[in-house]
Amino acid sequence: MSDASQTASHASASIRGLHKSYGPVDVLKGIDLEIDAGEVVCLIGPSGSGKSTLLRCVNLLETPQRGTIEVAGHEVTDPEADLDLARRSVGMVFQQFNLFPHLTVLENCTVAQTKVLRRSKREAAEAARRNLELVGLTDKADRYPDQLSGGQQQRVAIARALSMDPQLMLFDEPTSALDPETVGDVLAVMRSLAERGMTMLVVTHEMAFARDVADRVAFMDGGVIVEEGPAAEVIGDPQHERTRRFLSRVLNPTGVEAPED
């Protein structure tokens, strides 16, 4: 199998002192987060804690009021920076897939390549097919998104993002909108991406995935990162009360007492 993603350079990212508010509502209150090249960081935390907002700031879908974001050593929050250029090096996978319904699976993966990167049709289709192979969907290239299951759509969305050769991949609850039986396929694709050395920032409620795949886990609450460290430590032995409470709710949603370890 040809290996597209190992040739691409994978960037580090660094977020410093990030503040974001909507009017009077402070959503991010000073976020600091370093992601090394090839590292997988999982972001966990209760609803409304600002996880999506943080990802959207990194991808410049939102403009932070204060703070800096660097991707591969380039400051993307610099007002002089070319936003479209900066966005190009960061891939994003959304909870609701957001595939383009009027385009086939293959076209979903080629449209930005030809229109933004100015690749030839053939070149773009080759890259698209390589990435569809990576997510196991080469046979669906000519289908339309609404002919696929949720899990298949999300894998196409991953292939679409990969086709732009991103240096950093963002995932915002990529499995939350999926039927339970298709979650595994998507997580498997993400795991293989991680093994290929992709730099990834993943918002997820899949604690097993975070524990097994993430190098580090950051717990967010109320617009700040409360606790951060190696996955096994944050999930297995949280230091903060808020983290503990959140984890016990997520790991044991029915409220039955779990044995202490």
Next chain:
Amino acid sequence: MAMSMRQRQRVSRTVQYAVLVAAVLAVALLADWPTLLGAAFNPEIIAQQFPGIIVTALKNTIIYTLLGFVVGVVGGVVLALMKLSSVAPYRWLATLYIEVFRGLPALLVFLAFGYGIPLAFGFRFNSYVTVMLALGLVSAAYIGEVLRAGLQAVPKGQMEAARSLGMSRTRAMVTIVIPQALRIVLPPMTNEIILLTKDSSLVYLLGMTVSQYELTKFGREGISATGAGLTPLVVAGACYLVITVPLGILARRFENRADKASR
């Protein structure tokens, strides 16, 4: 005695049919059919309408409709973009325009054009230009609303996904949002052309020469000839239906396709 649901439905259906049959019978028996048929479907008069009704009237109706539609689409695009603009005064202006022109009878707008333009500018536009403006300004209000609704019906995630792939706002609009909006607006836009076809009959208010007659004016002139009866109007009406019925079928096709696509 209480009736079951089924029984009650059957009784009510029987009553409906009885009323319908009675109404049809009344019309059939009471109307003076020989006179009416003679007046409305006189074969000689029908023959007389051709070829003028086609080469002049039908042609002009189509030309007026298309001219009005072009102006309507251009104006509608501007209005839709203004309504979606982040600049508040643009939104207010567009809303004002749309509310005014949707709230006025087209007849009144045409009258205002017929009398107002000579008053304001001291001369008459070429009548095609006047028609184009009058029909266009009215339809722009409707088309603007249709387009705005179409653009807003495309989920926000589409723009975000396109932006996250590095597309500029304009590029994302052109390649991702507008093609999806077009599918959504196709049925209402087709209906708009049907309305416009009928509204084009109002251009007679602007005064016109014989060669500028459209279907309604042509029919009116036809029935004022002695002995013509109603036949010219019937022929003109048939010509309208030749345009509007296929458009109606087309609109339904688009609707079914859009339904299927959104499922």
